[in-house]
Amino acid sequence: MITFENVGMRYGMGAEVLRDVSFSLDRGSFHFLVGPSGAGKTTLLKLLYLAHRPSRGLINFFGRDLMTMEREALPRMRRRIGVVFQDFRLFEHMSAFENVALPLRIQGAKKAQVADHVEELLCWVGLEDRMHARPATLSGGEKQRVAIARAIINKPDLLVADEPTGNVDPEMSRRLMHLFVALNKEGTTTVVATHDEGLVQSIGAPILKLSKGDLEHVPGGTPIDPGA
Ligand SMILES: Nc1ncnc2c1ncn2[C@@H]1O[C@H](COP(=O)(O)OP(=O)(O)OP(=O)(O)O)[C@@H](O)[C@H]1O
Numbered sequence: 001m002i003t004f005e006n007v008g009m010r011y012g013m014g015a016e017v018l019r020d021v022s023f024s025l026d027r028g029s030f031h032f033l034v035g036p037s038g039a040g041k042t043t044l045l046k047l048l049y050l051a052h053r054p055s056r057g058l059i060n061f062f063g064r065d066l067m068t069m070e071r072e073a074l075p076r077m078r079r080r081i082g083v084v085f086q087d088f089r090l091f092e093h094m095s096a097f098e099n100v101a102l103p104l105r106i107q108g109a110k111k112a113q114v115a116d117h118v119e120e121l122l123c124w125v126g127l128e129d130r131m132h133a134r135p136a137t138l139s140g141g142e143k144q145r146v147a148i149a150r151a152i153i154n155k156p157d158l159l160v161a162d163e164p165t166g167n168v169d170p171e172m173s174r175r176l177m178h179l180f181v182a183l184n185k186e187g188t189t190t191v192v193a194t195h196d197e198g199l200v201q202s203i204g205a206p207i208l209k210l211s212k213g214d215l216e217h218v219p220g221g222t223p224i225d226p227g228a
Pocket residue numbers: 011014017035036037038039040041042043044
């Protein structure tokens with residue numbers, strides 16, 4: 001469904017921050033993206049959510065060659081991707097509810113459906129009392145949960161999450177991963193960048209491991225149940 005072939009990426013005239021990166025994400029697959037700070041994880045995710053074009057190499061996205069894709073096709077392609085940004089990027093003038101409702105409204109969903117669905121998801125992520133709060137009044141962990149709810153509300157074809165559990169406690173972290181895994185089982189191809197080794201072991205999914213811009217593939221292991 002998505003393939004990267006010898007992809008290189010540099011910012012401006014700087015050195016390459018990704019070198020000859022090749023991998024493919026089958027439809028419905030789940031991958032972790034790991035690597036030390038500065039290894040290039042966010043850069044790789046930016047290519048995955050179509051914020052940048054690579055400096056070189058081939059990217060095939062949902063059967064289309066990204067290099068030859070016309071600019072007008074990009075927004076439609078991006079609507080198939082849910083993104084959890086490291087810095088959340090919530091709309092400050094909207095409540096938590098309105099932020100999460102936005103992708104459904106853009107799709108033209110009916111008002112009653114939007115309300116039911118958004119409330120259900122915000123309850124699941126433990127924000128039933130904060131639905132009408134503006135982002136400025138939310139804690140880091142609360143903002144992160146709003147960002148996650150917004151990214152998954154319309155069951156995207158691809159979910160890209162940058163450190164999605166970086167601001168929550170271990171119990172909430174497990175709950176959020178449960179949400180990602182459930183969505184993945186319904187067919188959403190998922191890539192989660194994380195520094196949380198425990199999280200990676202708990203799921204046992206294959207790992208894309210970046211080190212100074214070079215990518216190594218690590219096969220999935222046996223999931224470790226932290227509650228066992
Ligand atoms: N907009 C930019 N302009 C120039 N250099 C950049 C830009 N964004 C990232 N870089 C550089 O690219 C390299 C990879 O950065 P990136 O943010 O992708 O790493 P990361 O693995 O996500 O790090 P972290 O775990 O700390 O978020 C770093 O050396 C960084 O300084």
